[in-house]
Amino acid sequence: MLRIAIPNKGTLSGPAADMLREAGYRQRTDGRDLVCADPANDVEFFYLRPRDIATYVGSGDLDLGITGRDLLIDAETGAEELLDLGFGGATFRFAARPGTLTAPADLAGRRIATSYPGVVARYLAEHAIAAEVVRLDGAVENAIRLGVADVIADVVSTGATLRQAGLEPVGKPLLESSAILIRRRGAGDPTPPVSQLLRRLQGVLVARRYVMLAYDVRADLLERASALTPGIESPTISPLHREGWVAVQAMVLRDEVHRIMDELYEIGARAILVTGIHACRL
């Protein structure tokens, strides 16, 4: 049986459960449940604090886990990233009051408040900067106002929390984080159940990124039209009852579909339809 750790609360919890449901796995229905068995898929899910997940997976007590890249790096355990899951995106950055620091080199000798001491210590060591790290559990934006620190290092998503605290980012982000699937480092080739889970999750990622586009076009315009919609391997072309016309079907990136539809219409394609992809294996 595959044993998988997933976040019990916080930003990553809901989207992680949604993604697993979309991939065909059973998820808890009560937010207080700490374990959920999925006998049909021979998987057991353990709901844990995202910060602790790398510890359980790094020690080999659980096979796989979903957590944030920043949390994995911060924990410095024996776990490694297996797949970027495409949600929970955020940056991790330094911030301070305007005018106090202009570049990361100005961090020298300062007090830096953070809930991610591992990420900050690693950055300071890599850049040979000597500074004091003040470890806090959360709401670190308050640390400057309260005189505990000169700088903070924290997760920034919309930037609203920083703005509201009167702080501004310093330098480039230390890292770009997102939700990831992790496993024990050196676990070797994925076992068949792990490969199946990976294929299913990759199927969800593709289904979210792509849509299916179908249209009719005159056969003499087919080359131009299919250059716009090459699909993954190649577009499907079917004959139409109407002489000299064909129907085309191809997967296109969701983000590009409106531009492609406009261009197809311009060259003479008609009955251009977009449908969602519910699941797939490429």
Ligand SMILES: Nc1ncnc2c1ncn2[C@@H]1O[C@H](COP(=O)(O)OP(=O)(O)OP(=O)(O)O)[C@@H](O)[C@H]1O
């Ligand atoms: N807006 C966000 N705020 C906090 N964490 C975020 C955000 N967007 C993505 N994340 C990611 O979520 C993970 C942190 O989750 P965690 O559950 O520890 O904190 P949280 O979502 O802030 O919940 P809480 O602080 O209420 O416990 C990190 O990997 C972080 O990069």
Ligand SMILES: O=P(O)(O)OC[C@H]1O[C@H](OP(=O)(O)OP(=O)(O)O)[C@H](O)[C@@H]1O
């Ligand atoms: O850039 P934003 O969209 O404003 O999001 C980032 C903020 O959200 C998180 O705080 P959270 O609300 O989780 O509180 P916490 O500091 O207690 O974890 C994070 O620690 C930042 O403070």
Ligand SMILES: [Mg+2]
């Ligand atoms: Mg938080």
